[in-house]
Amino acid sequence: MSENESRPVVVGVDGSPASKAALRWAVEDARRRGCPVDVISAWHPDYGVMIGPVPAEILLALSPQAMKETAQRNLDAAVQGFEGVEIRRILVEGDPRKALTKASEDAELLVVGSRGHSTVVEVLLGSVSSYCVHHAACPVVVIRGPKVEHEHTFVAAAAPVTPGPLL
Template sequence: MSENESRPVVVGVDGSPASQAALRWAVEDARRRGCAVDAVSAWHADYGVMIGPLPAEVFAEVTPQALKAAAQKVLDRAVQGFEGVEIRRILVEGDPRDVLFNASENAALLVVGNRGHSRLVEAILGSVSAYCVHHASCPVVVVRELKVEQERPAAEPAVSLTPGPLL
């Protein structure tokens, strides 16, 4: 076995459809390589969005322990049903960009999903996949979320519409 085969395929998992597609891709690639998959999920408490006093019930749901437990549940649910390859579940507190960057240091490959947000949303929120592509220590595969097109009924012939009075 070569050095590359003993290193895992690392995949970012957050429970989104894009990350599920990335996980499927990573599992298939790991099968071909004969290595394990490290399913990595990041969680962190972001209290910056909370304003004002909170009811005790709400506060109990945003404790670090509750957030970690919720993230663990998402990770466990995401990796269910995959067979034929070892999947190690790794839950880390921190920013997803930093967590995946650190995981890439010992990886054969890093696989991340891309939700296809608009450029404006990515400029405001940042893009984990773009960060990984530019900073990871190993090759990176970005798997785009599949968009399922709804079947449209047969359209009637288009009628040309005038947008308003022409002056």
């Protein structure tokens, strides 16, 4: 990056409501700063566990090329409608945590969304926002996603619930 070039506001997007809120916040902040926005979306093949025969359509959708094309379409859709600021779309293959912290090395600010997962989910999957807060090379802003009201459903038990084994 040259001396005359302004450092961007970097934002990570993944299509979630929290990342959309982070993108809106980042664009407004970059507009005030007069700098560009680097919108980063990371993708990587994750095949999980597949047992049994898999239909050809699913196998084609899981190809690296198809995953990359889908990620590019999602990135393009995410940045539609923003004006008044230079937006640079960056699609990266790899771990989003690593991609964002690498981009933070040349950034004015890093903005990420937080989905607000439970502690158990964050331990198992890891939190991108937490990782960025601890490893970024620039200041980090974490934007909470919109609060979602969870519906509570009650299932009637087929057998009576007891405090323990019946003697």
